[in-house]
Amino acid sequence: MYVDLALSRTFQRFDELQLLGITALYLAMNIEEVDLKSCRKFSECTAGAFSPFQIAQKQRELVKCLNWKLYPETLCQWLDSFCEIWDSFIVHYCPNEAM
Numbered sequence: 001m002y003v004d005l006a007l008s009r010t011f012q013r014f015d016e017l018q019l020l021g022i023t024a025l026y027l028a029m030n031i032e033e034v035d036l037k038s039c040r041k042f043s044e045c046t047a048g049a050f051s052p053f054q055i056a057q058k059q060r061e062l063v064k065c066l067n068w069k070l071y072p073e074t075l076c077q078w079l080d081s082f083c084e085i086w087d088s089f090i091v092h093y094c095p096n097e098a099m
Contacts, residue, residue, distance in 0.1 A: 006065050016058075019050050023058040031070055 006012065012020055026042045039052040050058075063070070073081075 006062055010065050018046060019054060019058050020062070022046055022050065023055050023062055026055055027059055027062060027070070 006020060006024070022042050022045060026039065029037060039055050042055055043050055043052045
């Protein structure tokens with residue numbers, strides 16, 4: 001998900017797509033997991049193609065690109081917001097129909 005959002009908002013060079021991918025995994029792990037792995041472990045997953053510093057730097061860029069919105073709205077949250085708007089619409093435009 002983070003990769004999709006980043007690719008839709010910024011230009012990524014082809015040779016940095018692996019860095020973006022491993023950084024997105026690292027960011028997701030930091031948010032979701034209890035047993036955190038070090039940035040060095042993620043660097044090893046790239047067979048040394050990217051250093052821990054590069055991953056940490058890309059993580060900062062990714063978070064800024066996402067405007068720090070690391071928990072995107074889920075379908076249930078969207079539906080709840082929609083129902084609230086719908087209820088206020090009914091109350092305002094159809095007062096006789098309101099509960």
